[in-house]
Amino acid sequence: MVKIKHPLLSAEASGMIGPRLTYSKRASGQQVRIQKAQADVITDGRTAQRNFFIEAYGKWNDLNAGEQGQWNDFIN
Numbered sequence: 001m002v003k004i005k006h007p008l009l010s011a012e013a014s015g016m017i018g019p020r021l022t023y024s025k026r027a028s029g030q031q032v033r034i035q036k037a038q039a040d041v042i043t044d045g046r047t048a049q050r051n052f053f054i055e056a057y058g059k060w061n062d063l064n065a066g067e068q069g070q071w072n073d074f075i076n
Helices: 044-062 065-075
Strands: 013-017 021-026 029-034
C-alpha cells in the first residue's frame, strides 16, 4: 500500500499501487517504477514452508467458531 506524506502526486509517496507500480524515495528524489515479477524458484526450503502453512490453514479450519474466537482474543 502506498504511504502518502503530502497530496498525491506532489511531494512524497512510497509503496505499491497494484501488483507492479512502485513509488519510492531515493537520494536523487522521488521515483515511480515498474516492479519486475520475481521468479518463483522451487526449493526444498520453500516447499517445506508452504506445506507448513497449508497444514496450519487446514488445522485452523478444523476449529469451530468459538475456538477460533478464543485464539483471536489471545493473539489480540
